[in-house]
Amino acid sequence: MNSDWQPSQRYPDASIVVLDEAFNKYRMPLTKVERLATGVTRWAEGPVWIGDQRCLVWSDVPGDCMWRWDEETGSVTVFRKPSGYANGNTRDRQGRLLTCEHGGRRVSRTEPDGRVVTLASAFENKRLNSPNDIVCKSDGSIWFTDPSFGILGWYEGAKAEPELPTNVYRLDPSGRLTVVAEGIHQPNGLAFSPDEKLLYIVQSRSVPREILSFEVTKENSLKNSRVLISAGPKGTPDGFRVDMDGNLWCGWGMGEAGLDGVHVFNPAGKLIGRIDLPERCANLCFGGVHRNRLFMAASTSLYSLYVNTQGIPNS
Numbered sequence: 001m002n003s004d005w006q007p008s009q010r011y012p013d014a015s016i017v018v019l020d021e022a023f024n025k026y027r028m029p030l031t032k033v034e035r036l037a038t039g040v041t042r043w044a045e046g047p048v049w050i051g052d053q054r055c056l057v058w059s060d061v062p063g064d065c066m067w068r069w070d071e072e073t074g075s076v077t078v079f080r081k082p083s084g085y086a087n088g089n090t091r092d093r094q095g096r097l098l099t100c101e102h103g104g105r106r107v108s109r110t111e112p113d114g115r116v117v118t119l120a121s122a123f124e125n126k127r128l129n130s131p132n133d134i135v136c137k138s139d140g141s142i143w144f145t146d147p148s149f150g151i152l153g154w155y156e157g158a159k160a161e162p163e164l165p166t167n168v169y170r171l172d173p174s175g176r177l178t179v180v181a182e183g184i185h186q187p188n189g190l191a192f193s194p195d196e197k198l199l200y201i202v203q204s205r206s207v208p209r210e211i212l213s214f215e216v217t218k219e220n221s222l223k224n225s226r227v228l229i230s231a232g233p234k235g236t237p238d239g240f241r242v243d244m245d246g247n248l249w250c251g252w253g254m255g256e257a258g259l260d261g262v263h264v265f266n267p268a269g270k271l272i273g274r275i276d277l278p279e280r281c282a283n284l285c286f287g288g289v290h291r292n293r294l295f296m297a298a299s300t301s302l303y304s305l306y307v308n309t310q311g312i313p314n315s
Contacts, residue, residue: 005278008032015261015276016305022266023273026247031306033275036069036295037076043156044297045239046133048089048097049287056287058297059086061102061156069302071288084108085150085157088133088189088239088283091314093140100131102150102157107131107142107171120144120177126163130156133189133239133283136314137196140173141220143180145187145201168201170220180222181214189239189283192216193267194246194312200228202237211237211248211269228269234259239283239297243309247272249294253280262296277303286311 008014013032018024041060048057054071057079066086068079080086084101092098097110098119105128106121119142121128130150135143147166150157168181168190181187186205192198196216203210211229214222229248231237236259240250246267253260261277262284279299287293291310296303 005035007034017274017276018272019274020266020270020272023264026243026264026273026308028306028308033277033303033305036074036302036304037067038301040067040076041065041297041300041302043282044299044302045087045282046089046100047283047285047287047295047297047302048091049285049291049295050091050097051287051289052095054289056285056295056302057089057097058295058302059083059089059099061085061087061150064103066099067302085130087131087150087156088144090134090136092136092142093138093314098134098136098142100134100144102130105130105150105157107134107144119175120169120171123164123167123169123177123179129162129164129166132187135190135192137192137220138314139220142171143190143199144169144171145190147186147188147204149186172220180220181225184212189237189251191240191242191248192312193242194244200240200242200248202240204236204238208232209235209237211240211250211265229265235263236280237263238281241285241311243286243307243311245309247309249284249286251281251283251296251298253282253298255280261298262294275305 012029042062046059056069065081066079066083084103088100129148151160188202188204209231213228215224238251248265252263262275264273281298284296
């Protein structure tokens with residue numbers, strides 16, 4: 001934990017790095033990276049903005065806990081413990097919390113009355129591996145990745161033998177689960193383009209690691225995959241979100257200066273900007289009153305930065 005880290009004392013914040021002139025549009029001169037919480041997580045993941053409560057919920061996967069940060073008071077409290085080794089989170093089109101759980105090897109939904117129900121835990125009578133990240137499409141369908149990270153050992157879940165390949169799934173509103181992508185080496189973060197015509201998926205154990213782009217058909221299948229971003233020899237993309245202009249804001253990290261934080265790519269896959277953090281960033285989301293505040297779950301801490309764009313709805 002970088003307990004000696006301090007926010008910039010100057011504007012503009014030097015940790016917000018412009019690598020292409022196009023990024024100047026999104027960089028606000030009178031904002032800086034803020035640390036909202038630190039020391040409560042071992043591996044921070046899955047931030048999700050709960051706008052009607054003006055709070056952020058995020059996961060500590062190995063800590064088996066979900067945390068809540070309150071925008072009005074700045075207080076940090078336990079949201080749910082145990083959490084089922086929760087990882088990625090999002091909200092469905094009715095505002096209910098959707099969570100990927102390593103412990104239950106399931107995707108769950110939190111009902112308005114607080115009950116937690118299982119949406120998916122098996123495919124063709126075989127248990128899922130350890131659902132990782134999750135998004136909800138405008139038609140109400142739920143898309144999630146299922147790598148094996150949570151069953152590889154006893155730290156982020158329980159050690160077990162995989163029963164299924166590391167697929168990407170779609171759960172339609174009727175409850176039918178289908179495979180939409182297979183053959184991806186440990187699929188991780190995923191997000192739709194603003195028009196939902198593309199789905200981006202991180203292939204986190206390819207060499208080098210990659211962010212893949214797929215066309216989404218009218219029948220909700222995927223076709224014409226291609227490598228949008230090759231992370232290079234040291235690049236480690238994890239979770240990411242997309243803004244209204246189609247830029248990808250990607251959690252990044254490799255334990256080195258210039259690599260830990262957030263990398264921002266335009267829709268063509270060109271790196272245009274960077275947000276340097278003192279810790280490796282696993283995942284992020286947009287939130288705040290105007291959906292222009294970037295929340296970054298980074299190892300032992302939670303950070304934020306106001307940016308001059310908005311995340312797409314349900315991001």
